[in-house]
Amino acid sequence: MVGPPDRFGFLKGFAHGWPGSALHGARHRGPNPGGATRGRTDLPGGMSGGAPDASRPWSAFLAMSVAIAAAVSGEAAGAPPPPGAVEVIARVNRSAGRSDFAALRADMVQDFRWSFGGDANAEQAIDEWKKQPRQMRQLAKVTRAKCAYRKDGYVECPANAGESYRAGFKLRDGHWKLEYFVGGD
Secondary structure (H helix, E strand, C coil): CCCCECCCCCECCHHHCCCCCCCCCCCCCCCCCCCCCCCCCCCHHHCCCCCCCCCCHHHHHHHHHHHHHHHHHHHHHCECCCHHHHHHHHHHHHHHHHCCHHHHHHCEEEEEECCCCCCECHHHHHHHHHHCHHHHHHHHHHHHCCCEECCCCEEEECCCCCCCCEEEEEEECCEEEEEEEECCC
16 A cells, blocks of 8 residues: 655655556565565665665665766856857857858858768858758757856857757857757767
């Protein structure tokens, strides 16, 4: 039977599974090194399915995992972009939203990366974008998102994009320029 939630929001008895499920009422009959009596006791190392408790080995693992994830995401997010980069990002956003290719080209580097197939040319990218208007919508979308200044000197929009669409800006000869706009890996 499922009881009210405990202080962590877990439903008491939920670890046994919903009535009718394969886990409902399942209990391990062997030794329980953790000494827990509530929740599932068929989990390894004496872990029960109840609320987190510092005496359970998985609680330390969970706390450590959360701390590592927070540290990694904080590092990946980077610092806010410098003011000069913010201005260029805003211009690129306006240009992409209006499909103003001439204005967009002024903020791009000549060896602009828009494909992983070896294409590194701003004019080729613009020619392709004229055929595929959704690319301009994507560029406008990513440059509206929160951007981050990375340790390698790039400002990437959006921050923590992973393999999604992303735009990268870099300071070249004293001017911030759009260096890449790609999606995927």
